[in-house]
Amino acid sequence: MAEPILEVTGLVKHYPLTRGVLFKKQIGSVKAVDGVDFTLGRGETLGVVGESGCGKSTVAKLLCSLERPTAGAIRFKGEDITRLSGKALKAVRRNIQMVFQDPYTSLNPRMTVGDIVGEPYEIHPEVAPRGDRRRRVQELLDVVGLDPEYVNRYPHQFSGGQRQRIGIARGLALRPEIIVADEPVSALDVSVQAQVINLMARLQSEFDLSYVFIAHDLSIVRHISDRVGVMYLGRIVEIGRDAEIYDHPTHPYTQALLSAVPVPDPEARERRERIILTGDVPSPADIPSGCRFRTRCWKAQRRCAQEVPALAVPEAFRGTGGPAAHASACHFAEEAAPVTPAAPEEPRPDGDGPG
Ligand SMILES: Nc1ncnc2c1ncn2[C@@H]1O[C@H](COP(=O)(O)OP(=O)(O)O)[C@@H](O)[C@H]1O
Numbered sequence: 146m147a148e149p150i151l152e153v154t155g156l157v158k159h160y161p162l163t164r165g166v167l168f169k170k171q172i173g174s175v176k177a178v179d180g181v182d183f184t185l186g187r188g189e190t191l192g193v194v195g196e197s198g199c200g201k202s203t204v205a206k207l208l209c210s211l212e213r214p215t216a217g218a219i220r221f222k223g224e225d226i227t228r229l230s231g232k233a234l235k236a237v238r239r240n241i242q243m244v245f246q247d248p249y250t251s252l253n254p255r256m257t258v259g260d261i262v263g264e265p266y267e268i269h270p271e272v273a274p275r276g277d278r279r280r281r282v283q284e285l286l287d288v289v290g291l292d293p294e295y296v297n298r299y300p301h302q303f304s305g306g307q308r309q310r311i312g313i314a315r316g317l318a319l320r321p322e323i324i325v326a327d328e329p330v331s332a333l334d335v336s337v338q339a340q341v342i343n344l345m346a347r348l349q350s351e352f353d354l355s356y357v358f359i360a361h362d363l364s365i366v367r368h369i370s371d372r373v374g375v376m377y378l379g380r381i382v383e384i385g386r387d388a389e390i391y392d393h394p395t396h397p398y399t400q401a402l403l404s405a406v407p408v409p410d411p412e413a414r415e416r417r418e419r420i421i422l423t424g425d426v427p428s429p430a431d432i433p434s435g436c437r438f439r440t441r442c443w444k445a446q447r448r449c450a451q452e453v454p455a456l457a458v459p460e461a462f463r464g465t466g467g468p469a470a471h472a473s474a475c476h477f478a479e480e481a482a483p484v485t486p487a488a489p490e491e492p493r494p495d496g497d498g499p500g
């Protein structure tokens with residue numbers, strides 16, 4: 146793997162759960178992020194996927210220092226950035242920028258596009274002197290495929306895809322090294338999603354960026370990710386190179402998510418086994434003991450309730466060097482039954498074979 150630019154270890158964010166208005170009493174905690182580990186290589190894209198509520202946005206905010214973790218560390222180029230303040234914090238924030246999910250609500254409707262894209266320069270005037278800002282903003286609009294003459298327009302004059310381009314231009318303004326994109330295409334029409342993803346892929350090489358690309362659907366991150374991490378209830382349950390995750394998943398949750406991904410080939414669609422997950426996602430305020438996926442896992446056994454499975458290469462695959470040898474937090478990790486091949490043609494009973 147490339148030299149790490151971001152190393153995340155034991156990242157935790159718990160929100161206190163309180164009761165009472167005047168005398169707030171803590172009655173528990175929402176374990177939004179509950180022990181996340183991963184490394185992002187320079188120039189790499191890590192896809193992070195999981196159902197709504199599993200803690201993806203909280204991870205994004207922690208990475209961008211918009212929230213402080215309850216525990217754990219985030220290292221940016223080797224330096225722990227989780228306890229910084231003042232100037233040092235400001236400098237790090239400049240380098241790790243976020244692109245938000247919803248282009249309809251994340252842009253201030255009363256600001257012009259020029260002001261929106263140039264706003265980061267107000268906080269970091271050292272990046273662009275005042276007299277140079279308009280030109281910089283126009284350059285950024287051009288880079289994301291918008292007409293530089295649009296600087297004086299307002300967000301409502303743009304389509305969803307164009308607004309997300311504005312959000313991306315703003316994310317680029319400070320020339321960050323890392324962009325954390327929190328479901329950047331989830332609110333867009335399917336036809337527009339690919340355009341925005343292609344734009345982000347192009348910008349990655351042009352600006353030498355490393356990406357954390359968040360999505361709730363595995364199919365969206367496939368083409369842009371070098372590696373993919375699958376989250377469930379505040380943790381990564383499986384992580385590996387994209388071919389390892391898409392073609393050789395060993396965690397039951399990933400296998401279930403993949404079985405629901407649309408397959409264009411009708412024959413393959415017929416043959417594959419659809420895994421329907423039963424039961425609801427448990428509350429992050431009340432996480433099951435042992436393996437947190439066990440209440441929905443069809444393979445769960447007694448051990449699963451007693452022992453937390455570590456996110457590591459499962460013993461069965463250790464030393465094999467094959468694509469199943471990637472980290473998976475399951476006591477009984479195994480490769481999914483391969484897609485059942487089409488039934489062989491039945492020989493005809495009358496022996497009237499070919500030839
Ligand atoms: N500020 C907060 N206070 C309390 N609970 C929160 C807060 N932010 C998020 N949560 C809870 O943490 C969990 C994870 O949320 P989030 O990170 O937004 O998930 P995702 O982005 O995967 O949908 C959810 O149950 C959510 O309700």
Ligand code: SF4
Pocket residue numbers: 396397398436437438439440442443444445446449454474475476477478
């Ligand atoms: S550890 Fe047990 S409950 Fe968890 S995913 Fe594996 S088999 Fe299922």
Ligand SMILES: [Mg+2]
Pocket residue numbers: 201202203327328
């Ligand atoms: Mg979210």
